[in-house]
Amino acid sequence: MASSFVIAFVGKPSAGKSSFLNAITDASAKVGNFPFTTIEPNQGIAYYPLDCPCKRFGLSDRCKPRHGRCQQGKRFVPVRMMDVAGLVPGASEGRGLGNRFLDDLRHADVLVHVVDASGTTDEQGKETKGYDPIDDVRWLRDEIEEWVAGNVLAKWANSVRRHRATKSAAADTLHGLVAGYGARRELVQRALDRLASSGSSSVDIGEWDEKDVRRFVGVFLDLRFPTVVALNKIDMPDADKNIAAIMRRYKSVPGSNSFLVDGVSEQNIVLSSALAECFLRKLAKQGYIRYETGDDDFVTHEEDGSLKSIDDKMGRRLENIRDLVLFRYGSTGVQETVCRAVDLLGFVPVFPVKNLANFGASSGDASSSSGAAFQDCVLVRPGTTVREFAKKLHSVALDKGYAGAETVGNIQLGEDDVIVADKNNIIKFFVSG
Ligand SMILES: Nc1nc2c(ncn2[C@@H]2O[C@H](COP(=O)(O)OP(=O)(O)OP(=O)(O)O)[C@@H](O)[C@H]2O)c(=O)[nH]1
Ligand SMILES: [Mg+2]
Known part of the structure; x- marks a missing residue:
């Protein structure tokens, strides 16, 4: 049985979602430096590493996964990835490929928000210079929130009338409104419990105004779409300063409650270079380097004569990746992103x-x-x-x-x-x- 849950890549056009998919799966999604390269969702399979019981039982030589693989007790379990069309501000009102993109999200269990940290694309995904991506996490979350809140508010008055007439449980009424997003009743109840513990909304949903509904939608989204933020394009010159600013904004305040800001917490931010990973994987496949996803370095023919020799141009590019990505950040970050996303769901x-x-x-x-x-x-x-x-x-x-x-x-x-x-x-x- 292959994995049945889905990690979806979201983000503005040209942030690197398709590159990410190509970097961690065997998919070959179209990549382009112009907005809306992707229209139909692309899919692929990535692998989540875990300790396989074959090691504990001394059976590693007989461990034969039907899906994925096992290397000396390290099991690589398949996970489905989906890369959807880019989202622009106003998408919830139908701008860009708006609603279509949002509909694709219903199938996702966890989101990876790919942010272009290099500042070379504006919020529409068009090439530019010196763009500050500090608000990218926030506006994307706002669009998703607006989409769900808009749908819920449109049905609110009728639902509350029925709720009062039938004296239904609050969780049942709210579940009826958000079931279309693939949420179980138990999750709706948890969202309600969280709201109650914060004391910000009345426990009687019949008393709720628009603000309360929006508050509920916010908590619901935190639970329904746990999100990892991948600050991508760390190989580019301005990425460093943009990353520092974004990390500052989402820094957890010690002693504060565990509510997320814009659906994000500092612990769920990963730094990545999808392009570097694509390049390293390609060269490894062609026999120029030895490199496994997640490694902090690669081996060339200088250290291992069985590898093909590389020309100057390729050598320079590899040195760049070593200096700007691997030495500085410890890996390309793409494997770590998959692991964080799966771990978020526990x-x-x-x-x-x-x-x-x-x-x-x-x-x-x-x-x-x-x-x-x-x-x-x-x-x-x-x-x-x-x-x-x-x-x-x-x-x-x-x-x-x-x-x-x-x-x-x-x-x-x-x-x-x-x-x-x-x-x-x-x-x-x-x-x-
Ligand atoms: N320097 C650098 N460029 C990257 C990286 N990841 C992606 N790119 C480039 O960014 C551009 C857009 O990449 P895509 O993967 O097509 O972006 P997308 O988010 O799928 O875009 P849409 O399908 O239009 O929504 C391409 O030119 C990629 O080569 C990265 O880590 N570093
Ligand atoms: Mg794409």
Whole structure:
């Protein structure tokens, strides 16, 4: 089973969203230094590294993932990436490719906002010099907020009337209004709890005015679309000073509450150069350098004679990347961006097996020590129960025949047990009928 959740790249035109997708997946999305190069969303698969249980059980030589790969106990789990059309100020009112872009977002579980930190493109994505990107994080968030708030407010009066008449729970009424954004009721309840704890809005939604609705939408978005900000184009001359200014704005104040500013916190900002990563990957593929995504340096033929020799021009470009990106920031930042995005959701890796003696995918001879182990790994949301996972894995039909589950040591699992990493996340299901 491939990953079922989606990381979406958002940002103004020419920020580098498609370059990012190309840098971390095998996609070949069109890249161009003019706005709206992308119209239809591009998709690709990136890999999230985690510790594979094959290492703990001494089975690394038999670990054969069906999707992704495993290298000496480091498992690379596939994650879906989507790159959508650029967003410009006024998009929520239909400017640019506005609403179409926003609709694509409904499928995303987490957002990576790619910001052009170099100051060489204005807010429309057009080439310029000395543009200050300090407000880019804010206006993009405002557009998304405006889009959702506009839709919710349009239905508000009717919903509140029905809410009063039926005496429904506040979470049910609000869920009805935001379910279209792929939100579960539980998430709406959490948003309400957060609002209540801040004491800024009445607990009776029948009393809410437009300001309260907007406040709710803000908290809802923080929960529904956790966001990593990638300050991109760090290889460019002005990036440094722009990055420093943006970091200052989002610096957490010690002792303050945990509410986000513009949907962002300092911990979720990553520095990146999608272009450097694309270039390094290309040269590694062609045999000029040895380099793996996430590395802090590369190897050339000078250190390893088996690599192809490079010409002066390529050499200069590589030296530039080494000086401006790798030495200065420790990596190109693209792998780190994927990791931060997945970590934001707190996903739990689950390894479904048919056989708890050899961790194989077939229920045959339990004592067999041959064949592949830990073939499947699925990332699930925190709080997922054993039964919910069974349903996700085997479709509803099998869910009816659910007859229990066990983990390592043949320990029985309850249907409502929450799956936790390194505790009960290697699971064998029993099916009746
Ligand atoms: N210097 C530098 N240029 C970059 C980087 N990432 C992207 N670019 C350049 O920025 C331009 C726009 O890149 P795209 O990836 O097409 O941008 P996009 O955000 O997908 O743009 P739209 O599809 O128009 O919304 C291209 O010329 C890229 O080569 C980077 O890290 N550094
Ligand atoms: Mg694009």
